[in-house]
Amino acid sequence: MGVFRESKGVVSRQGQAQRPEGTYEDQYSRHGFAGDQAMLYRRHPATAWTRIEGPFRNTVADTNVMDLPDRTDPRALPTVLMFNEDVAVAVSHRSEPMPFHYRNADGDELIFVQRGRGVLRTDFGPLRFGEGDYLVVPKAVTYRMVPETTDNLFYVVRTTGPIGFPERGVLGQYVPFDFGVLETPEPDPARGDESGEWEVVVEQTGRLSSIFYPFDPMDVVGWQGTVAPFRLNIRDIRSISAERLDIPPSGYATFDAPGCWICTFTPRPMQSDPDSSFVPPYHRNVDYDEVSFILGSEDEGATAHRSGLLYVNPQGAHHGPDANPFSQPERPARFTTYLLNVDVVRPLTLTAAYEAYATDQQRR
Template sequence: MALSIQYSKGIVSRQVNAAWPEGTYEDLLGRQGFFGRWAVFYRRHMPTAWTRIEGELKPRCFNSYQVETADAHDARALPTVLFYNEDVRIAISRRREPMPYYFRNGDADELHFIHRGQGRYETDFGVLAFRPGDYIVIPKGTTYRLVPETAENFILILESSREIRIPERGILGDWLPFDLGVLETPEPMPLEADGKEHELRIKRGGELTSVFYDFCPIDVVGWRGSLAVFKLNIEDIRPITSEHLHVPPPGHCTFLNEVVMVCTYLPHGVATREDAVRVPMYHRNIDYDEFTFMHGGSHISRHTVTAGMITLHPGPIHHGPYKESIERSRQIERFEWQAVAIDTVRPLKATPEAERVEDKDYHLSWRSGK
């Protein structure tokens, strides 16, 4: 472990994210997604109080409900990609009809988050039902088919070139933030042959190849091993909270690998200690871009960001709470929000489909005193 020497100069708080010195705003410069070394500055002005920004690097906001996905109208279409880099792709699916083919991703693990809708996944490992709030982890190379059972569906999909894992628990033990026993894996359920031709579409290097069978490729009668499709619902996650201090993102980490970290933010009581700052400090998460999808409620730092909205905060530029959100946090007992945060090591790029639903003035919203 690298040696970490801590310095302290000038006017500071004895405890980070608590008792900000009067007339200051706390500002974190953090490495490795809040897991690494850090420095905290105490500034006289909000670091988000810029008058204007010239250039592409700025906080961004998108309304995902306005995205018209191809698979909502064409059952053969793939999910619509909104953001991407060399390691990950983030897409949404609003599929109304069952996939008329089976699919195998030879490029990436997939993590599906169910925002709306119900149905089932037919996989090599068996069948898994889904409902809102489910995470479905699909390992690279798994054959599957998505079969929605409702007309209105909305699924957030992360593709990662590295294996998606549950992070180590450390001193928290086996039961926080969720008991590993709540994970659901499918029972083998071979689908009966129906005499029809079945198509399997395989993606490799971004290209699609179709393989055809005169039997259903979901014909597994048993399986064993340490690799599996599995499901976790956010209702089974028990947020790590403190009445003394706001818990930073690593305390909410649900999935992790070398290129991406996924956090789940859920309703919880606010920190009630008198000197506690109840919202996140201003910060630059310098080694990660921060993508956040609002599943429900409103954002604790930017209360005008509500369900269906996506924010993207690039690592080198500040973000943090609105002034009004700081004041609101002192008047409530709970934060009622549900959000999926995807932090990526490499910068995320927006596709034209995302840019069409962007709020171009979002980066000025701190200036308005919200």
Template sequence: MEFVFSKGKVARQAHVAVPEGTYEEEHGRETFFGRASHLYRSHPPTAWIRIEGPLRPRALNLNEMKPGDMIDASSSWQLIAGNDEVRLFLSRRARPMAHYLRDADGDLCYFVHRGQGLFETDYGPLTYSKGDYIVIPKGTTHRVVPESDDTFFFIIEGDGEFRIPDRGLMGRHAQFDPGMLEVPEPDPHDEQGEFEVRVKRNQELTSLWFAWHPLDVVGWQGDLCPAKLNILQHRPVYSPSYHMPPSVHCTFANDGFVICSFVPRPLEEDPQVLKVPFYHANIDADEVLFYHAGNYFSRAGIDEGYMTLHPQGVHHGPQPAAIEASKTKTRTDEVAVMVETENPLQLSPEAEAVSIEEYETSWARGMGLLDN
């Protein structure tokens, strides 16, 4: 039997019947799985009026980034942020790749923000369209063939293998049944000519040239292969009487990070229950949110194609207007991808260039503590 200490003015049940005039903060370890306490503050812990130093919440307008593959078919992605275990990239490829890619740095998860087309792979082709996750295992030769000129991929590269997380008491068919994953059928090519395969290792490229088409597989058997899942096939878990933590939305796990899917869902029905995310500092993880579609009522000034980064140790939570708006809402209307990393992420210079400075103090601005 676990026990807790209770001192002063508190809510007996976390996130329910928060004392009038207070703001609940979750101070916890191991993201939302370790020991935790709830602190009831007189003021929002996010209402700082100035920041000095490297730790600061960031909002990036990725629509303003211009990766090389946007104009050059032989070019590649643009790094957004990374650490030793995970890298985040942006691709806006307008034309079919002029080469084939074999990533020896890790598994790839392409999230399709915009566009449609085809992934040609060793295992066969997979079509892609808006909202798809395309998982490409490490070492798989593949090529992207867009059918539109507005392709926009948010790419997550991990050192480990992408896997479906343990669903615990809910069972292995919760959120999405593994049978929902689409995998390719062989489509062997027998063309002759000169074909370039670029092998990426330690973020450097080596080119291999073949006199025959590299995608010549006539059959495959096993449990390692590319797979596709649309984000709207992720069925959210929710409760009418309790605000669930973000970890309940986990779609894929990897070494040192997870990917979670936020999709439209009913909001809590009990009038005493928080309907917006509770304040927390997430002191054991950096939190990235990529905003795909819908209305992000918990974040003012954030639009489709934006990304936020909240670093370990700095609080985040709903902005003031979101708390008020949540009182009359009955559903969320947002689609977003969260990447939560155990180790801190470092932004690239190109990402720093599209950072929105006002976001760092947006909570104080929303309370009228700073001029807009």
């Protein structure tokens, strides 16, 4: 943390509240809102630029319309849209079961089910999945995606380090969810007797190999331990909220991994105190690239944010409320959007698969 706390010129003594007349907040934030902060009070929204020249920009793409190989080719793997040394973000339209089992020997995987249902068959047993499920698969656990629907959309976050849970500290054990709601697989003892040949595709340092077995490799009859694949549904997440202030994104962290936070925003009451800002301030999250998937909304018809949209805000890039929050006559009663954020420390490289669909974010 910094060694001084200075206050110069026209300010509010309470950030995100009692905003001085005619000013717009610009929150400068280190360490993803958990570190040093400075609130700048500007005469104009910091995002009100007329144009950007060069590659530094806030972009958006619609993952619904992407032409992904695994929609038609069952052997294809999810398409990587962006990556750094710690994290890769991929999307999948898989419409048929994997014709093989798969093992990611490079790290953990988190699969979010935006659309579709089916079964994730794993070494530990099957996990049924449906919309709004997070499926977490630890490194090198073998699994097979078996969708039972054909119109599917999965977001896949691959991390080189283990995916865990943020410290809960003073919030205690039941926020944002009780660990009791996590579901781990039951072994399926009926499997393993069929004859034939089974393929396990292993991905390691980005290269694929295949291991062949004369029996179904999902033949585990029991397991115990402190690590396993698991399922968490967003309906089981009970986000914190405050009547008098906007909670920063780090307060919505669901998972963490080295170099990465994975946050879930779910609908909640909007702050109602008249002196508080009811939207996040314009901000620069200067130590994190922010990747945001729109998961849906309580009022889908009214929102400009369609599920499946993917926003990318590079570290140091201003962003924030996309409508002028101060022109609205009344504050809304609820924050109605479901969002998944992947915030990463090292700058992301955007792949051609993302760039082909990316456009500049529109400011209104």
